[in-house]
Amino acid sequence: MTGTDTGAATVTAAALALGDDALILSHRLGEWAGHAPVLEEEVALANIALDLLGQARILLSMVGDEDELAFLREERSFRNLQLVEQPNGDFAHTIARQLYFSVHQHELYAELARGEGPFAPLAAKAVKETAYHRDHAEQWTLRLGDGTEESRARMQAALQALWKFTGELFQPVEGLGGVDWAALEERWLAALTDVVERAGLTLPEGPRTGAWAAGAGRQGLHTESFGRMLAEMQHLHRSHPGASW
């Protein structure tokens, strides 16, 4: 059985973790609006951002008021992975971030959708969206890896730069006790190995967890750029306490 820790506190913890992942990655993707390399990607990146925002709203609403949670929590209270808060960088970094996260999210939601826990209904819907996100990231990994010399170098550098944030994807999340995290990680690694090889790239080496990630995002420890991101995201809402929009 998957996702069967139905105690209220653990459901809250899991909804926050998954909801914050979606909320924060959606925000980062939203930063691309008006800056994408080609018009089709303006549409695609916005589409993914909107899917993630929709997921975030459902998940945060399982915990409380979505806007209070998004706009009034301090940095240390956010439970998202450090991976999703990483700045966009160039297009290759955005794609590498999408690839690492989307494969993970797709595999995780597929597993949750098969279970009977409180996240099954959401996961059943979201798994279709994440399948598209995953395909988008894989297709671009192939294009960039097997495109030009420059794109190959950029994609390889991006995979390398974000590699150290991928260990956290498989830290067990409180409230998702039924998930087999080791098996999830194996599937993720197999999928990554496959697409990276087809793209003519190499899977990065080096540690995927370590002192920099002690506790990490799931425990509310984030990277420096995250605070600035939140300042921008929350500023207007916080400037008008109690107002409705």
Added chain:
Amino acid sequence: MVAVTPETGPDTALGTDGTDGTGMTATADLGAQLAAAFDAAVAADERVEPRDWMPEQYRATLVRQMAQHAHSEIIGMQPEANWITRAPSLRRKAILMAKVQDEAGHGLYLYSAAETLGTSRDELLDKLHSGKQKYSSIFNYPTLTWADVGAIGWLVDGAAITNQVPICRCSYGPYARAMVRICKEESFHQRQGFELLMALSKGTEEQHAMAQDAVNRWWWPSLMMFGPPDDESAHSAQSMAWRIKRHSNDELRQRFVDIAVPQAESLGLTLPDPDLKWNEERGHHDFGAIDWAEFWDVLKGNGPCNEQRIGQRRRAHEEGAWVRDAAAAYAQKQAAQQAAKHAGANEEARV
């Protein structure tokens, strides 16, 4: 539109200059016949399709107008995208992201529609980036507060709809069809903008003031969106004859004012024009003089954001060049592999 297809059959290749290689007199006759048939068909409200004969000037006018429209969609993403990362609620954030995404989609339809006239998106983008083609001047104004997102939806999209609904009946088929879909989405955006302003107007004192300030700043530029007065409009007369355009600038402007005034009242906001009042005799609202000096100045490049908007567009394009190059190189390699595979299979079949 069959009426203007040369009698020799729909696929007869006529040079774009009207030559058919049969000698001057025949050419001149045929050219005149085609032109007359074209004019008659347009006058009868028939649609012109991409493979139909059309006057070169008609083609050029459409390319210019459709390109400008497409450019306006993609430049228009910027002032609103400016607020995506600061949207004050998740619901508003979703609405705004979807709206900006729609604009990218409109850009795609319009560039595709323009391509049916023998140009390409790349060529048109180059002309935008080099300043040879323009976009709507309205986007050279800044979005200073959250309420500007609402004012753009209500006023700027409202003005755009007033301008664009008649284009759904434009004589050029692909443009008219693209506009049907675009207008549906634009009217959705306009209602969202109105609803955003309503929430602010009925909100706290600060929110109400924010809404009023935004309307004050966007009202006059919105009226300028209909273009110069009829007697100064360079392209109007011919475009009307060709049914690319159906109403004059001043007619459309008046229609917009008449629609906006009661909407402002229901929003509980005022419009910044002391001369605005109902004229019983005309059956329309009178309104104050538009500052055309400002209009021409912004058009010439001296608006608050001209350099910023085109600068961001160029930067996105330049910084994205390596991505587009990679996609093109990848597609080429894939095609070559497919061809090799195909050739191999044929070879085997022969053996």
